[in-house]
Amino acid sequence: ETKTTSTIHEVKNHVGQSVTIGCWLNNKRKSGKIQFLQLRDGTGFIQAVVVKSEVPEEVWESATKLTQESSMYITGSVREEPRSKSGFELTVEHVEIIQITQDYPITPKEHGVDFLMDHRHLWLRAPRQRAVLVIRAEIIRAIQQFFDDRGFQLVDPPILTPSSCEGTTNLFHTKYFDEDAYLTQSGQLYMEAAAMALGKVYSFGPTFRAEKSKTRRHLIEFWMIEPEMAFVDHEESLRVQEQFISHVVQTVLNKCRAELETLGRDISKLEKIQAPFPRITYDEAVEFLQAAGHEFPWGEDFGAPHETAIAEKYEKPVFITHYPTGIKAFYMKPDPNRPEVVLCADMIAPEGYGEIIGGSQRIDDPQLMEERFKEHELSSEAYQWYMDLRKYGTVPHSGFGLGLERTVAWICGLEHVRETIPFPRLLYRLYP
Ligand code: 4AD
Ligand code: MG
Incomplete structure (x- = not known):
């Protein structure tokens, strides 16, 4: 099986295709049986959607485990999504976890300048x-x-x-x-x-x-x-x-x-x-x-x-x-x-x-x-x-x-x- 690898910046060239992207989790939101993953890979940011009824149980479980700054290869099909900032969205098919990150120091809350400079x-x-x-x-x-x-x-x-x-x-x-x-x-x-x-x-x-x-x-x-x-x-x-x-x-x-x-x-x-x-x-x-x-x-x-x-x-x-x-x-x-x-x-x-x-x-x-x-x-x-x-x-x-x-x-x-x-x-x- 050949995988198409891409970056977030390049997904625009792969609409309708399934691609694999090496990335980190920036943020995550869950709404019942759907998880919304905010991903970043350095070239940009994209939202990936995991729908429980559409993926194998282990994919849903992997997505559930992801914490802020966890690293992974994610595979999903690229869709145009005018409502998202990037203009595109991924429908997740597979998640290969590289590392589950524990206690990432910089959380979405406000931090002082000295703390940020130390990090x-x-x-x-x-x-x-x-x-x-x-x-x-x-x-x-x-x-x-x-x-x-x-x-x-x-x-x-x-x-x-x-x-x-x-x-x-x-x-x-x-x-x-x-x-x-x-x-x-x-x-x-x-x-x-x-x-x-x-x-x-x-x-x-x-x-x-x-x-x-x-x-x-x-x-x-x-x-x-x-x-x-x-x-x-x-x-x-x-x-x-x-x-x-x-x-x-x-x-x-x-x-x-x-x-x-x-x-x-x-x-x-x-x-x-x-x-x-x-x-x-x-x-x-x-x-x-x-x-x-x-x-x-x-x-x-x-x-x-x-x-x-x-x-x-x-x-x-x-x-x-x-x-x-x-x-x-x-x-x-x-x-x-x-x-x-x-x-x-x-x-x-x-x-x-x-x-x-x-x-x-x-x-x-x-x-x-x-x-x-x-x-x-x-x-x-x-x-x-x-x-x-x-x-x-x-x-x-x-x-x-x-x-x-x-x-x-x-x-x-x-x-x-x-x-x-x-x-x-x-x-x-x-x-x-
Ligand atoms: O005005 P400065 O000291 O000029 C020179 O060094 C000349 N020899 C340049 C030349 O004619 N070839 O420094 C130039 C610019 C300043 O306008 C400022 O933008 C920046 O360098 N600069 C600093 N930027 C950050 N931190 C500092 N400590 C800086 N000191 C100067
Ligand atoms: Mg000067």
Whole structure:
């Protein structure tokens, strides 16, 4: 006897046929002589119906034994069922139990966040968590597609580094045999070298910051997409960024309707995310905050409440440009007309999700670069190779970094970044 195996996602191709699916029990309901099994197999969810009068006694008994998260191969015929969420239903013919699960810790009742985080390895099975991870994977595909289609080359910067990119306060220290090393905060400096070799490049990888702050936007380990472009100035970089974000959001809207629905996301808000995006300068942002009653002196960096207040004025992400030189990274190019500000922009997501992109035009003048190293007390020895990029055929160039988890949080409409990554590394949380 040959069995047709299927996944829940693929049952649409087997209407009227009998299929076998490897799956888990998500939930169960009994109504007299009928049992309704809610099944999941990772690709989706489906209801299977066991009718006592239509199956052998042992099949009915097997179904009766099934508990939450019990594993099995189930065989049944596929029917179209317009009333069900998936559009299909199984009429059960056979159940082959793999394991009857005892005392699954995550029950359908409400659990606290700490409990769920301790059981993250199981929590991932919940419909909402599955939806987030499916959308995360789609976002990654859309990101790579955007850059691959536009002639960018994927380049992988190192994870272990001898020096810092984004300041020394949150470096993750480790030993590298007899030397000191740090987990990368950003691949940017290496991507600048790659851009001088390949023109337009992007990286996608994990980055690390020993952030002592416990907020809903900060992870210790997060993933960044870092494009770097030779012969591209600040203005053109902003155009790439708005096209890029529009593409990602519209792709998720096209491909992940069911998952967005599972999350209860307000789709109409995402539909508005189309380039161009509004731009304001740091100066204008400060004026706005002061007028709105915030005590905010020029020259300070925005905190989360400031970003949220600014973002609330817009339905799309907003670029805040031209920050004071003193609060931004050493490599940012000063505005030639006004050296006290730099040619940079942060992109602030709508709905209070905060900064999702940080980017800038980079200093290309070797002399100014040397000065900056001195001002920032960076050892010119460790950055010798970075200086070489300015010495041997320097060109104007720009780049930016998108934080993947903040982007997932925004698109999914999640309260906290901890649900945007399979196993979040948070302050004081390394388990599981
Ligand atoms: O603004 P940041 O620090 O910029 C850089 O690292 C640049 N070197 C990027 C570049 O130009 N190539 O970080 C970029 C983005 C932020 O906008 C934010 O979305 C995210 O990375 N990010 C974090 N996400 C989660 N947890 C953290 N602790 C994050 N820190 C930054
Ligand atoms: Mg930033």
